[in-house]
Amino acid sequence: xxxxxxxxxxxxxxxxxxxxxxxxxxxxxxxxxxxxxxxxxxxxxxxxxxxxxxxxxxxxxxxxxxxxxxxxxxxxxxxxxxxxxxxxxxxxxxxxxxxxxxxxxxxxxxxxxxxxxxxxxxxxxxxxxxxxxxxxxxxxxxxxxxxxxxxxxxxxxxxxxxxxxxxxxxxxxxxxxxxxxxxxxxxxxxxxxxxxxxxxxxxxxxxxxxxxxxxxxxxxxxxxxxxxxxxxxxxxxxxxxxxxxxxxxxxxxxxxxxxxxxxxxxxxxxxxxxxxxxxxxxxxxxxxxxxxxxxxxxxxxxxxxxxxxxxxxxxxxxxxxxxxxxxxxxxxxxxxxxxxxxxxxxxxxxxxxxxxxxxxxxxxxxxxxxxxxxxx
Ligand SMILES: *Cc1c(COP(=O)(O)O)cnc(C)c1O
Numbered sequence: 001x002x003x004x005x006x007x008x009x010x011x012x013x014x015x016x017x018x019x020x021x022x023x024x025x026x027x028x029x030x031x032x033x034x035x036x037x038x039x040x041x042x043x044x045x046x047x048x049x050x051x052x053x054x055x056x057x058x059x060x061x062x063x064x065x066x067x068x069x070x071x072x073x074x075x076x077x078x079x080x081x082x083x084x085x086x087x088x089x090x091x092x093x094x095x096x097x098x099x100x101x102x103x104x105x106x107x108x109x110x111x112x113x114x115x116x117x118x119x120x121x122x123x124x125x126x127x128x129x130x131x132x133x134x135x136x137x138x139x140x141x142x143x144x145x146x147x148x149x150x151x152x153x154x155x156x157x158x159x160x161x162x163x164x165x166x167x168x169x170x171x172x173x174x175x176x177x178x179x180x181x182x183x184x185x186x187x188x189x190x191x192x193x194x195x196x197x198x199x200x201x202x203x204x205x206x207x208x209x210x211x212x213x214x215x216x217x218x219x220x221x222x223x224x225x226x227x228x229x230x231x232x233x234x235x236x237x238x239x240x241x242x243x244x245x246x247x248x249x250x251x252x253x254x255x256x257x258x259x260x261x262x263x264x265x266x267x268x269x270x271x272x273x274x275x276x277x278x279x280x281x282x283x284x285x286x287x288x289x290x291x292x293x294x295x296x297x298x299x300x301x302x303x304x305x306x307x308x309x310x311x312x313x314x315x316x317x318x319x320x321x322x323x324x325x326x327x328x329x330x331x332x333x334x335x336x337x338x339x340x341x342x343x344x345x346x347x348x349x350x351x352x353x354x355x356x357x358x359x360x361x362x363x364x365x366x367x368x369x370x371x372x373x374x375x376x
Contacts, residue, residue, distance in 0.1 A: 133158070
């Protein structure tokens, strides 16, 4: 059997171990230390635009703290993009609130600004104003943030931007994660850069970020003894993981270029073929192309998404259907959903292709050999 080609595997740059060794040599083996501060600095410099960053143990932790900081409480409603990974929506349940799911639009596959406004109006008529909006930048493609922020501002609802997949993506030069009141990043093993596990909360509001550091380290008040006036969390990143992150930040521009090159390879080879559709960047949009994806229209192509996925799997090549929308998930299907059919179609026909920044030319030859059998 040939070696496995993964969808998206970790790709170290080489300097990560130096930062980790330094942590050992100085005995900073704790969820605080120079690497944590250094990693936060690297991230705010990269994001620009006066952003403050708190590094955390995961992106999910960032979304949970984001909702806590926005004051979302039990019984409240939170609007969330339906087409996403469950980690966008689970934190709504952690705070005891109810999700209201909103469908995507065709251009970016992310939250439709029109459906968002429809949902807000309907919920206000029903007597509840949603407490937060969670748009997501799927596979690195920025959501229509200008339009989403306009709707959010019109109804005065804060935005918690799930930028877990979109580090380095931007609209007109402004980085994803810096549009909303709060942005969240992830450094899980499969993301564009990784700390093995980790995340960050991003905001222009430095008080909010200070509060994030406070809450994520058990909310200890200033006192010689342990004194608490708020519920705390153990969500800070380890100084060892942050060391990996500092090394990864040195190669981030490189990783973005490599992922974009992957996309271009698929696009150049298969765009325009019968039944194959790519999602392209609207003017001014820049995607980090975390994952390369295609849509397969079975009738026009003469084969289905599953036909191709299974053929790739047979050759030990990992590919995967797009995210299954939250409104179709057994755990979430009881909740309100404002739909237009887009996310259901994406789930039925979409495929994520191998997208790691460490894919070799030989890997691509193997992938293309299988795909060429279908795409004529
Ligand atoms: C990965 C991911 C998360 C969660 O991040 P973790 O660091 O794995 O907790 C949240 N939202 C989306 C869209 C993701 O892809």
